[in-house]
Amino acid sequence: MTYASLNQPLRVGIVGSGFVAKLRAEIFSKDARTKLVAIAGTPEKAQAIAQEFDIPKVHQYWSELVVHPDVDLVVVCNVNRDHGAVVGQALRSGKHVIVEYPLAFNLAEAEELVNLAKQNNLLLHVEHIELLGGVHQLVMEHLSKLGTPFYARYSTKSPQRPVPDKWTYKPDLFGFPLTAAVSRLNRIIVLFGKVKSVSCQLHYSGDNLPHHFTSCVCNAQLQFENGVLADISYSKGENFWQPERIMELQGSQGALIFSADKGKLITADGEMELDAGTTRGLFKKDTENVLSHLFNGTPIYTNHESILHSLAVANAAEKAAATQQVIMI
Known part of the structure; x- marks a missing residue:
């Protein structure tokens, strides 16, 4: 059953009051099929978003929003640590859910949430906009030209001076780096399937460890x-x-190498320049895909299998970093 056969518009509640929450609010406010009815987050920030996008109800606590009878869809974009708890309560309250990655910090909790959504015939969509971006789309288009792939690399470095006093630099709230940034794993897993083994190295810097870091580097090796x-x-x-931001794929017949949004396909026939375009507008594409699914039955661009496997790999990487051992999956 699509949502079009039920009451319209779809009533949306947002948990969170940061950049993504505001962006989601702006997107939903422009879609006639939806109505923003509630937001929960840091009081001043949530109130500002509510005023800008005419959201009638501001909750101090997310636990109030997710059980409210006037909410059909809960959008979860608060601190990573709380994702699993918010999603679980929303699903148990009969709400459809959009959540920013990661779905949860550990695989067992994530599997429980996926099963809970299936049992209650509810949408549980984990945002992975990297799959909608131009780099991934070009890789999918040209991957077959590489022959047999044997090596992949994805590397991101983000300088920040000075580091802000934000939750994204607090391990307890942010999570293990490759769990918090599980999209780095997911984009490769979507291409190559199941991972057999993982090794990993993690280094934090800062004067207030383990509560707050000023730098981190996390490197994982997947087989x-x-x-x-x-x-x-x-x-x-x-x-x-x-x-x-580098993505490299090597195969028996060629290579794909991207630096930021500029790339090239290299084969025996020569080089082809590739332009992935801008990353702007991906949250809008993500939101539109979800609404199209709910109203028209259009397939969701992500799947729970790769999402759960990516989290399993992230958990294995965390264990590998702690034990300095290769972890089999």
Whole structure:
């Protein structure tokens, strides 16, 4: 049953009051199929978003919003640590859910949430906009030209001086780096399938560890069941001096190499320049896909299988970093 056969418009509540919450509010406010009815977050920030987008109800606590009978869809974009709890309560209250990655910090909780959504015939959509971006779309288009892939690398570095006093630099709230940034794993797993083993190294810097870091570097090595090897690197903070976003895929017949949104396909026939365009507008595409699914039955662009496997790999990487051992999955 699509939502079009039920009451309209779809009534949306937002949990969170940061950048993504405001962006989601702006997108929903412009869609005639939806009505923003509530927001919960930091009081001053939530109130400001409510005033800008005419949201009638501001809750101090998310636990109030997710059980409210006037909410049909809960959008979860607060601190990572609380995602699992918010999603669980929303699903138990009969709400459809959109949540920013990660779905939860650990695989067992994530699996419970996916099963809960299925049992109650509710949408549980985990945002992974990297799959909607131009780089991923070009990789999908040209991957077959590489012959047999054997190596992948995805590396991001984000300098930040000075580091702000934000939850994204607090491990308890942010999570293990490759769990918080599980999209780095997911974009490779979507391409190459199941991972067999993981090793990982993690280093934090800062005067207030373990509560707050000023820099982190997290490097993982993945071995896929199909033989592909992958290096994943996530780094940010004061100890980095130049931003980087590199994706590299090597195969028996060619390579795809991207730096930011500019790339090239290299084969024996020569090089082809590739332009992935801007990353702007991806949250809008994500939201439109969800609404199209709810109203028209259009397939969601993500799938729970790769989302859960990516989280399993992130959990294995966390264990590998702690024990300095290779973890089999």
